[in-house]
Amino acid sequence: MTATTTAPEATARRATEPAALRQRRLRLPFSGWHALLAPLALLFAVPLIWLLLSSVMSNAEINRFPPALWPSSVDLGGYRYVLGNAMFPRWLLNSAIVSAVAVTSNLVFGALGGYAFARMRFRGSRTLLVLMLATMAVPFQLTMIPTFLVMKKLGLIDTLGALIVPSLVTPFAVFLLRQFFLSLPRELEEAAWIDGCSRLRVLWSIVLPLARPALATVAVLTFLTTWNDLTWPLIAINHDTQYTLQLGLTTFQGQHHTRWSAVMAGNVITVLPVLLAFLFAQKAFIRSVTSSGLKG
Numbered sequence: 001m002t003a004t005t006t007a008p009e010a011t012a013r014r015a016t017e018p019a020a021l022r023q024r025r026l027r028l029p030f031s032g033w034h035a036l037l038a039p040l041a042l043l044f045a046v047p048l049i050w051l052l053l054s055s056v057m058s059n060a061e062i063n064r065f066p067p068a069l070w071p072s073s074v075d076l077g078g079y080r081y082v083l084g085n086a087m088f089p090r091w092l093l094n095s096a097i098v099s100a101v102a103v104t105s106n107l108v109f110g111a112l113g114g115y116a117f118a119r120m121r122f123r124g125s126r127t128l129l130v131l132m133l134a135t136m137a138v139p140f141q142l143t144m145i146p147t148f149l150v151m152k153k154l155g156l157i158d159t160l161g162a163l164i165v166p167s168l169v170t171p172f173a174v175f176l177l178r179q180f181f182l183s184l185p186r187e188l189e190e191a192a193w194i195d196g197c198s199r200l201r202v203l204w205s206i207v208l209p210l211a212r213p214a215l216a217t218v219a220v221l222t223f224l225t226t227w228n229d230l231t232w233p234l235i236a237i238n239h240d241t242q243y244t245l246q247l248g249l250t251t252f253q254g255q256h257h258t259r260w261s262a263v264m265a266g267n268v269i270t271v272l273p274v275l276l277a278f279l280f281a282q283k284a285f286i287r288s289v290t291s292s293g294l295k296g
Contacts, residue, residue: 051271053069053070053071054264055079055264055265055267056074056075057071058261059077059259059260062260062261075261077261078260078263081259081262082262082265087240087241090241091243091247092269094244095244095245098160098164098226099227102164102168102222103219103222103223106168106173106222107173107218109168109169109174110169110170110174110176111177111203111211111215113169113174113177114173114174114176114179114180115177115199117174118181118182119189129178132171132174133175135171136171140231140232144232144235147166147232148236151166151236157238158236159242162236162237163226163237163244166232173222176217176218177211177214179214180214181211184207184210188206189206189207192205216281220277223274223277224277224278227273228270228274229244230250234247234250245266249267252266
């Protein structure tokens, strides 16, 4: 027969049960880290919220001191000014072309270079890898003048080619893809080699489908860097028909008068593609960092 548990015995059993079981019974519907990270996320989102609110304010409200924290009424004058600018669609198209070519070329050349460094052993491969990684420590200010002289010799100054050629492949793309390829088991590739596949066929049919998280990371970071670049277009481009979106927005800041509502509205339109790209690729981005950032 099963003995009936009395109330004192049940109380003593609850007192002696492990603390983990008691915590499991009192588990919250969310992680304790969320209580810490949620306020931090809100803090980092404050500039974006302020940008969005300022874009629907009038110039008088933006220039008022102390500044208004909330628009008294929704004023879309800044958006009308930006979208009504005849050159704005051209600037948007230029930025899209430069970013699309840079992303595509970094995925192609980065995958080829990363796979070569990860799987092929040739004389000087280690030295070339070290030299390539060393270029990541060189600031752009040191290479700015040599790059300008090279583009001038090629006749690309004041064209979109001057913005595309220096961004065709970056050491970071090659290094990140190399790290991811090193994490993949060689047995998959060896089985394909036995079946008669070439290295390019193995890379295209087996390795790249498994490397989608790393490819997505390279694409997002390359798009972010190219889309937001202002310094190099400011040096290499002179004519307004070749302006990128970032460079074109600087024309809204006049010498004596600045239409801040138009600047804020233009920045909202500029930031939106970057946010959408990261939101769509954030899971792949996290998987890539966790799988490729530890193996050397």
